[in-house]
Amino acid sequence: MKNLLYYSVLLLVMALLLPACSSDENTKKMTGEQAEAVSQAAYQTVLVSVESVAKQLALPGEFIPYYDVALYAKVNGFIKSMPVDVGAKVNRGQVLATMEAPELESDLSRTLSDLTAAKGRLNISKSNYRRLVQASKTAGAVAPQELDQSQAVVMGDSANLTSQQQRVAAARQMKQYLMLTAPFDGVVTERILSPGALVGPTQKDAQPMLKLKEIGRLRLQVTVPEVYAGQIRQDAPVTYSVNAFPGKVFTGKINRISYNVERSVRAELIEIEVKNPGLQLMPGMYATVGFPVQRQSKSLYVPKSAVVVSMEGSYVITVVKGKTHWVTVQTGNETAGQTEVIGNLKPTDQVLVKGSDDIRDNVAIKTIRATSTVGTREVSAR
Structure with a gap:
């Protein structure tokens, strides 16, 4: 009875171990196949080709x-009208938008009133000065100090009048800014704002009203x-x-x-x-x-796919003694499927047909021969 129990347990253990062993053998077999596949992976290479550069680069x-400008409001106000829209052809000086700002009208009216008052004061001071000058012809009638004071009043009133005239000119200029005009002949390419929008240089995150481009040139x-x-x-x-x-x-x-x-x-x-x-x-x-243009020397060409453009710059990947090397290049003329490259390359260099920034510098890789038509002759890779 004990022997029967022993043999039963032994058979059960063997039944459990046989699939595990088979699985281990399959795993080892698959791992070996994958390793062999990886070892067989190879990259195609071609020789750098030497060709004469075409006379026409x-x-x-x-x-x-020719000109490109975004037009902003120069003064604070609300857009009253905008008679142009996207695609409108406009001429220099044409009104593109009109704004309204009642406070500017008030400023102009106030400065005009101040100007009128300044003119009146100057006329009075001039009249007083002329009378004193006339009276001073009679000896002892007018003290010299009184005459000098009158003359000083005239000069002060005259300066005040000039200041008021400048203020009026400034207020009128600010009012002119309520009309947005075209600085050159062009086409309206964008209309960002619409009538009723509040605009002005003091607005937070100010937006342009229009964008104008000269495309006649x-x-x-x-x-x-x-x-x-x-x-x-x-x-x-x-x-x-x-x-x-x-x-x-x-x-x-x-x-x-x-x-x-x-x-x-x-x-x-x-x-x-x-x-x-x-x-x-x-x-x-x-x-x-x-x-x-015509270069004096011949140029080097590689397939367009061989040139890698990344954050490190433009380069091709050469293979020397089984290892990769990044070679920085500039690109020039292009022909069918080929790109001219300028850099530290020689006609005997092998480059990867398909460059990629996934292929790092100075790593061992396996290469295979590839044929590619470069220029007018066929090149065979080693």
Whole structure:
């Protein structure tokens, strides 16, 4: 009986242990497969390509208004009327909004009254002075001190009159500020406030009443990479195209050069003045601008996907002896699927086809060969 009980317990324990052992074996097997899959993971690389730069450098640009202003109220008051709205074409000096402020009317009336009183006092003091001068011709009739005092009164009243005239001019000018006028020819692009709104410079979080832009003329702004900055010349001809008008090529010239390389992007800002009488082009549109430049040396190209743009800047990831290296670059001309890069690169360098900031610097990775058409020749990765 004891033997039977012993064998029963033994069989029960074996039955419980067999699935656990099988599970451990499966887990080990799966872990091994995952490790093998990870070890087989590899990144595609291509060689940096050397090509001649096209004579026409193509760079992106953006249209901005020639003038762009937000119009605020200069005095405190309520908007009485606003005869313009979004899209209205206005001329310089045209009234865009009218405000009302009764206290300004009161100030003007008070200063006009003070001016009238000042004129009256001056006329009286002048009359008294003339009589004293006439009387002083008779010896002993007028004391010299009395004559001097009368003359001083005339000078004081005259100064007071000038002060009152200036106060009236200031009050009239403040009243003129109740009319908001256009500072230049343009188009109303935003109307923020409506009639009845309280406006003025003393208001907390003051908002503009309108936004006005001059778009009859536009500025086409382009940032030119540092490597080309030395070849940009004032009044040099350029061509540009806009996606909104496919197939149409516009012409212009370089009107302004900043003569300053921005450290953040290592590029120089230039402006092209664009006449836009038909208002076909609009601020915010992008353009592709062609510059007639030619580099003396050949340029290096990589796939567009190889360039990583992050908080650290623009860079490509090269692979040297199985380890990654970040190489800071500037981007230049673009061709089909390829981007010109300027930096510490050589034609024999291998770069990752698809760069990512998830791939850190100086880490070991596995690479495989990849073929990519760069420029006019096929490149095979090692």
